[in-house]
Amino acid sequence: MRKADRHVLIxxxxxxxxxxxxxxxxxxxEKQGVTATQATISRDIRDLKIVKSPDVTGQARFELFQENQAQQEETENQRLIQMIQDVVTKVDRVQFMIIVNTISDxxxxxxxxxxxxxxxxRVCSLAGFDTVIIICRTxxxxxxxxxxxxxxxG
Structure with missing residues (x-):
């Protein structure tokens, strides 16, 4: 079973x-026909952000970590800002498109x-080796x- 399929099942x-x-x-x-090692399951738990939380009886049980949506968006925004600072070399606009040049690769x-x-x-972005085209609505x-x-x- 592929990793992505195993993650969905988990x-x-x-x-x-x-x-x-x-x-x-x-x-x-195993009941679902999936064989995996303890190490694989441990990595899957980490990748899927599964945490132990107390249930109604006070006993710990696995559950998917639900990060605050606003906090998650802020984290993603900060990661984008850091990426822009680290790799963007030039920004131009042609009508409703933005051309962003980056350092190689x-x-x-x-x-x-x-x-x-x-x-x-933003409608979408297209990337090549060192150029990203961002297509906008207007x-x-x-x-x-x-x-x-x-x-x-900067």
Whole structure:
């Protein structure tokens, strides 16, 4: 079973069963026909941000960590700002598109980070080797995003 499929199954099991230990999780996975090692399950728990929290009886059980949405958006925004400061070399705008030049081999990483941050007016971003094109709905939206990039690019 692929990692992504296993992660989906683990999330489903954690949401639908009371699981208190990794061994219980391994047992439930085996019932579903999935064989995995203790080390693999440990990594999966970390990757999925599964935490132990007390249930109504006070006993600890696994559950998916639910980060505050505003806090998560702020973290993503800070990561984007840091990325802009670290890799952006030039920002230009042509009508409703923004052209962002980066240091070599960083455009795709910047584009992926950009996609995680909600931005009004942004339709999508396309990345090459050292260039990201951001397509916006209107010229006004593009101007606002251009200003954002220029402000943080220094």
């Amino acid at each position: 999330k489903e099991l954690v949401n639908n069963h009371t699981i208190r230990t990794q061994e219980e999780l391994l047992h439930l996975l 960083n455009a795709q990483l910047l584009s992926a980070t950009l996609d995680e941050v909600p931005m009004t007016g 010229e006004d939206d593009a101007e606002k995003i251009e200003d954002y990039f220029k402000k943080h690019a």
